[in-house]
Amino acid sequence: MQKIAPKIEIRDLTMAYGDFVIQHDLTFDIATKDIFIIMGGSGCGKSTLLRHLVGLKAPAKGQVLYGNTSFWEALPQEQEKIMRTFGILYQSGALWSSLTLAENVSLPLKEFSNFSDTQIRELVSLKLSLVGLAGFEEFYPSEISGGMQKRAGLARAMALDPEILFFDEPSAGLDPVSARRLDDLILELRDSLGATVVIVTHELASIFAIGNNAVFLDPETRTMIATGNPNTLLAECEHPTVRSFLTRGEEAE
């Protein structure tokens, strides 16, 4: 355990769908053991940025560096090795709908580890109980609520104790108590298991509570307009869009 997860560096990243540029010239670092928040208005390209970071979509320009390896210039084997260290929660949950929750969580364990069936079963119930879903092992994704699907997706992302966790809006659809518990869990994943966590979230309370670094994407100028600790941003950032976001629009733009 406590392996040093490589630092992630984003250099001059431009993201586009065809000719349609979503964001350009993003440059920031995600340090090991950061809880890094990606924020910005709806539709500004947060999920798209995450897709670039986890290797699902190649950038139009620029680099994503893991340690010293530039992900998109690396050989397929190297890419796969890097991707193996990820745990990802998709915005829509993306649970495999024809598998039960237990099978969803255990599939990566069965494929990428040589644990015995008992160990896998115990790990699965540990992960599910960490997200408050103990006892739902044999349910299918279509039989549980939206928020529960989200949490089950989280359990699947944590299955292999990954070094880097990417969460796309983990607390969307959760009640305040579960959302708070989720924050605690994310902190523990970082503090005790040494994970680096990259989160897309709009939840101001958790942004300030757990985030220690952040980037703010602006939909109008199509680039990042602020980066740093969210609390520092709240105290010091002058940019009206950022201020308005961090104060829920109370300080009008």
Add this chain to the structure above:
Amino acid sequence: MTNDTYGLKYIIVKQDTLLVQFYGSWEVSDDRRPALDALKSLHQKTRLKKVEFDTRKLSAWNSGLLTFLLNIHAFCEKHNIEMACAGLPQGAERILSLALAVPENKNARSAPEKVPFVDKVGIWGLGQISAAAEMMGFIGEVSIACLKMFKGSARFRMSDLLLFIQQCGAQALPIVTLISLLVGLILAFVGAVQLQMFGAQIYVANLVGLAMAREMGAIMAGIIMAGRTGAAFAAQLGTMQVNEEIDAFKTMGIDPVEFLVLPRMLALVLMMPLLCIYADLMGIFGGALVSIGMLDISAVEYYNQTKASLNLTHFGVGVFKSAVFGILVAIAGCLRGMQCGRSSSAVGEAATSAVVTGIIFIIVSDAAMTIIFTIIGI
């Protein structure tokens, strides 16, 4: 009592308090079952009241330690033993309390049990009955939607209808061409071998013409459409079911049968007769190729013989059948799509079963219609 091999020591301090001393690294990769068994037998010998932990010699840990602690917790819970977490690493203690924060779902489901054979037969039979009832219900809904359409109050989009007409009309032509041409060829070959023995090869024209017009044109077009369009309908509606799009129609007060099923069915019913006539002609053309190439019959002779052997009734029978097949294929496809479950594999099953149901419908109804036509002498 010690248990050195498994990275921990059990030490009884005071009479009924157990100190669990961890050392070394605790990763998932090692099997800790024996350590648990040891704990159980220990408890049988000395009734324990309390378990404490000492982790000062623990060098590294991950989920492996946590699953072990969860096991101990469950054991303590069961035997009313107090578990003092103070000695655990702080992170582990906090994660453990997170894991135990939400009580386990009491309606937990265990993995499905083995069902005896007789039960299976019974369940299957009941399933068939309710499936038949569901199908009847669906046909009823479709009929009501059709009635509404004739009254002009059915709600669907004309652009959808035109799109489906294009998909199951023009876009199906290439494959219909290929298949029916080949079927005509095959019929001609099979007939030629027999008829040549009597020097009656000219009757190949009758054989191919009648077979294509009355049966094969309609059946071939029907089966092609079941495989091509019926499956597509089932997959489209099934995916909409998975994404709750059909629910969205319902709650918005739009009848999905009117909005989704009706245009699909209408398109197929309108296009199938046209495809059928086209298939007939292609089949006859295929027969002509064989006759002209192999049997020394001239094109004119073949044409005249075909014309003499066929009348409009023969074509009418085929066209009528194909319209029926169109309805059946559309019903099979849409029914399976609407019945689709909420998972990706359910969509695949829906598409498969749409094709199977469609083909069964086609063959069975064709047999029934052929018998009826023979009895009433058409």
